[in-house]
Amino acid sequence: MSTPRLPSILPQRLETDPDSVERDLFKLVLTIIELIRQLMERQALRRVDQGDLSDEQVEALGVALMRLDQAMAELRGRYDLSVEDLNIDLGPLGPLLATDA
Amino acid sequence: MSEPACYLYGISRHVGAADLDGIRGLGGEPVRPVESDSGLVGIVNTVDLDDFGEEALERSLQDLTWLAETAQTHHAVLCDVAARAPVAPLRLATVCLGESSVRARLDRSAADLHSSLDLISGRAEWSVKVFAEPPAPVEDLAGAASSAAPAGSGREYLARRQAQVSSRHQAAERAATVANDVYAEVSRHSSDTRRLAPQDARLTGETVPMTLNAACLVGAEDTPAFCAAVESLRGRYEQSRIEYAGPWPAYSFVSVGEP
Numbered sequence: 322m323s324t325p326r327l328p329s330i331l332p333q334r335l336e337t338d339p340d341s342v343e344r345d346l347f348k349l350v351l352t353i354i355e356l357i358r359q360l361m362e363r364q365a366l367r368r369v370d371q372g373d374l375s376d377e378q379v380e381a382l383g384v385a386l387m388r389l390d391q392a393m394a395e396l397r398g399r400y401d402l403s404v405e406d407l408n409i410d411l412g413p414l415g416p417l418l419a420t421d422a
Numbered sequence: 423m424s425e426p427a428c429y430l431y432g433i434s435r436h437v438g439a440a441d442l443d444g445i446r447g448l449g450g451e452p453v454r455p456v457e458s459d460s461g462l463v464g465i466v467n468t469v470d471l472d473d474f475g476e477e478a479l480e481r482s483l484q485d486l487t488w489l490a491e492t493a494q495t496h497h498a499v500l501c502d503v504a505a506r507a508p509v510a511p512l513r514l515a516t517v518c519l520g521e522s523s524v525r526a527r528l529d530r531s532a533a534d535l536h537s538s539l540d541l542i543s544g545r546a547e548w549s550v551k552v553f554a555e556p557p558a559p560v561e562d563l564a565g566a567a568s569s570a571a572p573a574g575s576g577r578e579y580l581a582r583r584q585a586q587v588s589s590r591h592q593a594a595e596r597a598a599t600v601a602n603d604v605y606a607e608v609s610r611h612s613s614d615t616r617r618l619a620p621q622d623a624r625l626t627g628e629t630v631p632m633t634l635n636a637a638c639l640v641g642a643e644d645t646p647a648f649c650a651a652v653e654s655l656r657g658r659y660e661q662s663r664i665e666y667a668g669p670w671p672a673y674s675f676v677s678v679g680e681p
Contacts, residue, residue, distance in 0.1 A: 366584050376577075383576020386583075 344400050351396060352407045358393060359419055362386055427474055428456065428466040428524050430516040431499045432509040432671065433535050437463045445502045448495050458525040460532035465503055466524060474517045483515065500671040508543040510535060510676040538676045545613055545641045546669030550652060552604050552634035554597040555661040600662050601634035604655050611648040612638035616674045637674035
């Protein structure tokens with residue numbers, strides 16, 4: 322007997338067929354990169370606010386983060402993933418990734 | 423098996439078999455009262471232990487179709503009963519092994535149940551939900567520009583991100599203020615209120631987060647004023663969607679010492 326599934330309500334389980342394993346692994350790697358990207362960006366914005374960086378440094382930092390952002394968008398596009406897809410619900414601790422960054 | 427199992431919907435007082443006439447519960451079985459010595463009445467119907475025994479329940483509760491149907495029946499029965507007498511709803515799938523076990527359960531928490539019934543008599547539960555304002559369209563444009571056009575300096579990119587972050591922070595603060603204000607306002611027209619955990623976006627199917635999920639216990643005579651208050655809040659906060667629904671059985675206001 323098959324039970325109908327409501328995938329939008331229940332968190333996805335890790336399926337074990339080869340295609341989805343690859344996609345899920347890719348997703349997990351992107352999640353980690355996105356976490357680091359967000360931390361770097363936050364730190365960069367803080368440093369710029371403090372005003373102790375030279376104009377060249379601010380410019381270089383901005384370009385680097387912008388490229389990283391673009392690269393992430395491109396990688397996500399490969400498996401048709403959105404930023405929300407990368408987030409992991411940590412239950413009482415809330416989501417892993419900030420939704421405001 | 424000497425006695426069949428009883429599925430317990432809720433607990434009431436001064437309810438006889440005639441009051442429950444015509445209400446059908448799970449499996450189409452008639453819903454009937456089980457009276458206890460403490461003056462409480464359990465609202466039950468007979469169920470098969472093959473379907474509602476401990477092991478079978480554990481299996482069935484994983485089955486979303488079964489869960490949805492059972493929850494609908496549970497709710498429909500409670501609404502029918504609530505229309506005739508005050509009833510303290512129990513949570514889904516409360517099963518007792520026979521009428522004697524129902525009575526024992528009622529007697530065990532008689533004091534709690536009587537005070538719960540005193541509280542909810544003549545009152546019904548209403549739900550008030552507030553959703554955050556949709557994000558300002560300006561941010562979307564900035565986001566699209568950053569991914570589509572590689573042009574623009576690093577400094578501009580950082581400034582744009584900074585603006586996005588601070589405008590989202592402001593939006594979050596404003597959403598919290600609206601939620602608190604709505605809660606305070608509806609509390610003035612309710613006998614009791616509970617602030618439940620906001621539902622996950624996956625359940626609501628909304629793109630904006632829920633910021634308030636309140637349960638309000640509203641007296642029948644206060645209902646028009648309560649509804650008018652919510653309507654006026656809707657006018658005051660046009661950008662935030664405010665939903666309200668009721669009257670429901672008082673699910674959120676009955677605390678029974680359950681095992």
